Amino acid sequence: MEVNEQKLLLVDGMAILFRAYFATSFTGSIRRTSSGVPVNAVHGFVRYFMDAVQKFNPTHVICCWDMGSKTFRTEQYDGYKSNRPEAPADLIPQFDLVKEVVASFNVPNLGIEGYEADDCIGTLSAMFRDQAEIVIVTGDHDMLQLVDDRVSVAIMKKGIGNYMVYTPSSLMEERQLTPSQIIDLKGLMGDTSDNYPGVRGIGEKTALKLILEHGTIDGLLANLDAVSKTIRAKIEADLDMLHLSRDLATIRRNAPLQAELESCCWQYERQMVLSKFEELEFKSLVALIS
Structure with a gap:
């Protein structure tokens, strides 16, 4: 990587949150705060998120989210994703909580009504590919269509810290x-x-x-x-x-999204994150923030 080369990490928030939820809920015991708020998915999300930041060492980070199940795709085809079960009841309150945690790191949470997180990621990668090397972290193989000489896709594998990173040549090879x-x-x-x-x-x-x-x-x-x-x-x-x-x-690369690279520099105030961790009783995660 050239000196001063910017590197933007685009995080597929929903994919990671769901992964974190199901990785920890199968035992039947859900992590909760002392007041009973479920936080297992948010706790797992932070571990995956910090691992990705450590592994890919970005200068900039943006987290993208789905904004509900109605999108232009459901208008095009009634059956689209209609087989998906409702989100588990314990996960629903964690949708807002996880965004609060992401915001405490000074990382923008982006999503657009009517579009999926994939489309936001596709649009941002098209928007910023000339200004930064881009790494997309997701579990979704559909994202492989976004790979090019400036955009790589890191598919999360089982366990924390395992990724298959796709570039045009590794995609062709595999x-x-x-x-x-x-x-x-x-x-x-x-x-x-x-x-x-x-x-x-x-x-x-x-x-x-x-x-x-x-x-x-x-x-x-x-x-x-x-x-x-x-x-x-x-x-x-x-x-x-x-x-x-x-x-x-086809992932859209022209979603009506406003974003500036300057507004997503990876730099956070430790105290802000700490107070969010304290609120959610994430003592074991404090070691992850320097």
Whole structure:
């Protein structure tokens, strides 16, 4: 890294909060303050968050959030994410608490009504890629479409401190795919966790084979004569859903977001964080803040 090179860490807040909640709630005992407020997800979030800061050593940090379940994608397709269960009752009060903790570190919490955190991250990475090297921390493989020579995606693995960091070359090495082909792959095979179908009857294996052979969905559609009759019939029967699924899979990079790099420098007042930690009874985490 050049001297004075700025490095912006973009944190997928919701992905980390949910991960922290489920990593600690499966035992059935939820960490609470003495007044009974559940804080297990926030506690885990801080550990993941501080680990990422230590590991990637950014000069700037922004945390992005979903702003409710209604987005332009749910307007495009009723079924989008409709299979997701309600958030656990113990997690709901932690949505605001975690943002208070992030704010105590002087880190901006960003989200836009009608868009997902992914779109905020995509927009910020496009906005700041010329000013800073960018690292996105998430558990969401959809973000791999954002990888380029200035943007890497660190996918969180099991346990704290384990990441698979994707660059264009490591993505190509591991999956034989370019970042934009991630979108076309999802368009063909759909996404069970986001609940859109892609082309019915085409799974990951076939989708990957078709993308590797034809490069893109457009390349495939221009060469339908070259594929087997069965696959051609499936694609032709589901053409509208193929285009819609590809659009649903595409992270927006032009969300109406205002942000200045100067306003997200990684520098916090220890006392501010300490008082938030005291309020939430996070004694064991005090050692994480210098």
